[in-house]
Amino acid sequence: MLNKSSLKKIPRWIPAYYILMAFWFLSTALHIPDGYLSPATTTVMTILVLPFWIIGLKKLREKISAKTVSAVALFAAFSFVIMMFNVPLPGGTTGHAVGGALAAIILGPEIATIAISIALVIQAIFFGDGGILAIGANCFNLAVILPYVSYAIYQAFSRNQPLDSKRRILGSAVGGWAGLTIAAFVTAVQFGIQPAFWHAADGTPLYAPYPLSVAIPAMVIPHILVASVVEGLITALVVAYLIRANKPALEFVNKIETSSAPSNAPKWRTLWIGLAVLIVITPLGLLAPGTAWGEWGAEELTSLGFSFIPEGLEKLSGLWSAPMPDYEIPAIQNPTVAYILSAIIGIFIVVGLVWLFAKLVAIGRKPEPQKS
Amino acid sequence: MKQPLKSRNRSGIIERTLTDINNTLEQSVFAEKISRRGGLLQVVDPRIKLISMIVFLLTVGLTRQLAVLGILCAFTFLLAALSAIPIGFFIKRVWGFVLLFTGIIALPAIFITPGPAIADLPFGLSVTKTGVQTALFLILRSGTSVSFTILTILTTPWADLLKALGVLRVPDVPILILGMTYRYIHLFLHLTDEMFLSRKSRTLRKLSGKEERRLVGEVASHLLGKSLHLSSEVYLAMESRGYRGYPKTINVFQIRWVDWCYSGAMLAILSAALWFGK
Numbered sequence: 280m281l282n283k284s285s286l287k288k289i290p291r292w293i294p295a296y297y298i299l300m301a302f303w304f305l306s307t308a309l310h311i312p313d314g315y316l317s318p319a320t321t322t323v324m325t326i327l328v329l330p331f332w333i334i335g336l337k338k339l340r341e342k343i344s345a346k347t348v349s350a351v352a353l354f355a356a357f358s359f360v361i362m363m364f365n366v367p368l369p370g371g372t373t374g375h376a377v378g379g380a381l382a383a384i385i386l387g388p389e390i391a392t393i394a395i396s397i398a399l400v401i402q403a404i405f406f407g408d409g410g411i412l413a414i415g416a417n418c419f420n421l422a423v424i425l426p427y428v429s430y431a432i433y434q435a436f437s438r439n440q441p442l443d444s445k446r447r448i449l450g451s452a453v454g455g456w457a458g459l460t461i462a463a464f465v466t467a468v469q470f471g472i473q474p475a476f477w478h479a480a481d482g483t484p485l486y487a488p489y490p491l492s493v494a495i496p497a498m499v500i501p502h503i504l505v506a507s508v509v510e511g512l513i514t515a516l517v518v519a520y521l522i523r524a525n526k527p528a529l530e531f532v533n534k535i536e537t538s539s540a541p542s543n544a545p546k547w548r549t550l551w552i553g554l555a556v557l558i559v560i561t562p563l564g565l566l567a568p569g570t571a572w573g574e575w576g577a578e579e580l581t582s583l584g585f586s587f588i589p590e591g592l593e594k595l596s597g598l599w600s601a602p603m604p605d606y607e608i609p610a611i612q613n614p615t616v617a618y619i620l621s622a623i624i625g626i627f628i629v630v631g632l633v634w635l636f637a638k639l640v641a642i643g644r645k646p647e648p649q650k651s
Numbered sequence: 652m653k654q655p656l657k658s659r660n661r662s663g664i665i666e667r668t669l670t671d672i673n674n675t676l677e678q679s680v681f682a683e684k685i686s687r688r689g690g691l692l693q694v695v696d697p698r699i700k701l702i703s704m705i706v707f708l709l710t711v712g713l714t715r716q717l718a719v720l721g722i723l724c725a726f727t728f729l730l731a732a733l734s735a736i737p738i739g740f741f742i743k744r745v746w747g748f749v750l751l752f753t754g755i756i757a758l759p760a761i762f763i764t765p766g767p768a769i770a771d772l773p774f775g776l777s778v779t780k781t782g783v784q785t786a787l788f789l790i791l792r793s794g795t796s797v798s799f800t801i802l803t804i805l806t807t808p809w810a811d812l813l814k815a816l817g818v819l820r821v822p823d824v825p826i827l828i829l830g831m832t833y834r835y836i837h838l839f840l841h842l843t844d845e846m847f848l849s850r851k852s853r854t855l856r857k858l859s860g861k862e863e864r865r866l867v868g869e870v871a872s873h874l875l876g877k878s879l880h881l882s883s884e885v886y887l888a889m890e891s892r893g894y895r896g897y898p899k900t901i902n903v904f905q906i907r908w909v910d911w912c913y914s915g916a917m918l919a920i921l922s923a924a925l926w927f928g929k
Contacts, residue, residue, distance in 0.1 A: 308743065312753065313800070314792030336824060347823065350882035357878045359832070360839040363671045366664075366867055386876070397825070397832050405676065405809055405833065407801045410793075412708050448898040467925035481766070481781060485715060486792070488760040488785040516868025517875060525876045 296520060297623050309450055310402065311417055313410030315487045317477045324469070328396075331423045335393040335488025351390060356396035362398070366509045379462075382454035383426035384433050384518065391430070395422035416469060422464045429514070430459030442526050451518040456511035460502045467491070467498035509553040664863050665851045672844050676837070685805045690734035692806035693754070696910045697815035703917045705819075709920045711795050714928030717784065720791040723924055736807050743802055749794040757786040763865045775834035809833060839874060846870050880915070 339351065341381075363380035378398075380392035396418045396444070402408040429451075436450025471491030474484035521528050634640050673857030686693060692700065694883075715719050731741045756846060762772075804812075813830050817823075858866065 290901075294790055305783075312793045313708055313712065313796035314753075314789060314794075318709055321712075339824065348828060349831065349885040350879070352828045353835055353878035353885065355828065355832040356835035356839050357874055359836050360672075360843055360874065363675065363840075364668055364867055364871060366864070369903060381875070385879075393825075393828070393830070397828055401833055401836065403800075404812065405804060406675070407797060407804055410708075410795075411704065411800055463905070478716060481783070481784075483766070483781040483784040483788070484760075484764065485785075485788055488757070488764055488789060490783075513867070513871060516864060520868050520872035521875070525872070528876060528879055536847065560659040596760075622907065625872045651660060 283562070310399070310409030311413040311420075311466065311469070313412050313474075315410070316413055317414055317473060317486050318412060319477075319596035320469060320473070320486075321410075321412045321416055323477040324413075324419050328415050328419040331389075332396065335389045335396075338389045338508075339393060350387070351394050351397070354382060354386060355394040355401070358398040359401060361513065362402075364513070366513050376455075376509045377421055377425060377459065378419055378453065378510075378513070379425035380433070380458050380510055380514040383453070383458075384451055385421060385528060388430040388442040389425040391426040392418075392422045395426065395577050420466045420469075422485055424459040424462040424465050425510075427458075429463050430453035432457055442450050442529055443522050446520065447529070448519045452515035453509040454511075455514035456480035456507045459507040459510040460499065463498045463506070464495065467494040470498070506537055544618075652900075665847050665858075668852070669844060669847050672718045672840050672847075675783060676844075679809075679837070681803050683808060685736060687736040689737070690806065692734040694720060694758070694909055695806075695913045696813040696906055697807050698818045698904055699906070699914055700803050700807060701812065701818065703878055704799060704915070706921055707799050708796050709800075710791055710928070714792075714924060717787055717791065719924050720788070721814045722793060724798065726797040726856045726920065727802060728794060730802055730892055731798075734784060734802065736802070736805055737805070741801070742797075742929035744796060745798045749790065749797055753790050753793045755887045757789045760786045768838065787870055809822065835878075835881075839878070841878065843870065843874060846873065902911050 280536035299566035315625065339348065359380040361376060361381070364376060367377055372480065377395070379391065379395050382394050385391075386394060399409060399417050399422060400414060401419070404409055432446070433450040436443060437447040437574055440446050470487040470489065473486040474488055474490050477485045479485060487494070518529070714723070728738070728741075731738060761777050761778055761782040762781050764782035764785050766779035768777040768823065769780050769783070770778040770779065807815075810830075811910055813826060813833070816826050816829070847870065850870075
């Protein structure tokens with residue numbers, strides 16, 4: 280299919296160096312433009328982000344007073360403006376921050392999702408910065424992954440700590456840094472799966488052209504070194520200032536939480552941890568020889584000693600070709616990584632669909648009386 | 652777009668942030684000015700424009716033929732010319748950005764995409780046919796998408812665009828927040844501009860990295876405090892004007908013959924593009 284002989288002539292270091300330099304530009308913005316992801320990918324990403332929008336809006340509309348509408352608008356405006364700040368790094372370079380970690384610390388991750396999404400939508404629709412079809416993907420990376428990860432880390436550092444604790448500053452710095460780095464990783468996965476799934480008959484990639492082996496280091500390394508450092512730095516600088524001068528701002532999220540904290544939160548946490556463990560151990564299945572009982576394909580039936588394959592089975596077996604056959608992702612050589620990635624993608628899709636279904640059912644029911 | 656400052660010295664973060672902020676303000680004022688000119692896209696109903704933008708972007712996304720992408724790209728230039736948008740400005744705004752950004756990202760793909768080599772270069776590099784094609788796909792796709800998005804933005808006043816979002820079944824509350832946010836972005840940009848400018852006017856020497864970081868942290872925190880404080884005041888102002896938890900909009904859009912013509916033309920062009928771009 281592909282002529283790999285021409286690739287062998289290329290010295291390995293040249294493309295690696297050049298791509299690192301190229302992605303540098305992209306990584307400081309992280310706003311995916313249209314044309315980089317296939318419409319199928321952007322649709323899936325929009326479906327994935329929907330439940331988070333619904334949670335955020337629900338929290339906004341029902342659990343808190345209408346006052347939060349203006350707070351979110353103001354905070355979205357703040358996120359937008361903060362994205363324009365040039366933050367100087369030790370060593371002389373500067374970079375732009377997203378402000379997602381800060382939004383999560385002040386507003387809580389659910390409402391931060393709405394505030395950052397609004398800022399991203401305004402950038403896309405009113406300023407043409409970032410794609411329109413890619414809004415779902417951009418919101419998933421920057422308005423869901425970034426605030427939720429940063430908030431979890433900040434909480435881990437500052438739980439039960441007094442308001443003026445130094446651990447809060449440390450937690451916000453680490454949270455911002457890790458949140459944006461993981462967001463960059465997720466973005467790189469979206470880029471990296473494009474050439475494997477969407478290419479022309481002659482092998483020409485139709486969208487972002489680099490495989491996972493190139494996209495992940497090219498996106499993640501510059502983030503670890505620069506962009507995420509900026510995010511961590513601005514978050515820590517602001518939290519440090521708030522501790523000095525404006526402590527009530529740090530308690531803003533608590534005011535929201537106390538009115539709506541779900542009583543079964545720990546149970547859910549255990550469930551998620553269990554799920555994460557299951558994802559990590561999915562490659563265990565690779566150790567077992569053979570195919571799951573009853574899941575044989577037409578070829579395997581023959582090898583099992585069947586001399587006759589039903590005509591219908593033979594015909595239908597070619598009807599559906601899965602995007603990830605046997606949980607292998609063509610672009611990833613390492614089967615363990617591919618397995619884990621398939622598990623994560625699968626769980627996201629399943630959880631997303633179940634959530635959406637539950638929401639649709641809930642919408643169909645009689646609405647609760649509106650609190651004003 | 653970032654523009655280099657005229658000063659010869661390497662500019663500090665105050666100047667750079669000031670330039671960025673002023674460029675954004677200038678851009679949005681210029682967009683409003685163009686949206687008031689008499690041109691083809693300016694007279695089309697915002698709802699039709701919004702829907703045709705999404706269909707256009709989808710078509711560009713689904714096309715698998717370079718020639719069709721090229722034609723759609725040329726079509727955006729025609730629309731720009733018919734909509735009284737200065738072509739030089741349009742090229743600079745769209746293609747300057749796309750070539751700088753996507754061009755640099757697409758360039759290595761020319762050499763490292765596996766495929767038949769069409770030219771050999773020194774250092775063991777060779778240009779491959781699939782590499783050139785994939786780079787063109789990326790550049791044309793993202794350039795054409797950005798072109799049409801910018802055309803829509805430049806020819807539609809933001810208030811109309813916002814109202815048109817209602818057609819896409821976007822719930823009222825997000826639209827309300829979007830509108831308020833857009834309004835307050837301008838306020839905050841002015842505020843930040845003033846804060847940095849006042850600091851600049853009191854600065855005689857170049858600030859050290861540590862001082863600059865401290866300054867950025869203080870300005871950002873002050874802005875945050877201001878936004879939290881303002882939010883309660885804005886809410887009181889909204890409540891005193893009759894806001895009861897759900898927004899109301901006055902809708903005055905009307906579909907006219909020009910909208911039907913535009914929709915028909917777009918439908919024909921995009922169906923043809925989808926057919927030939929398979």
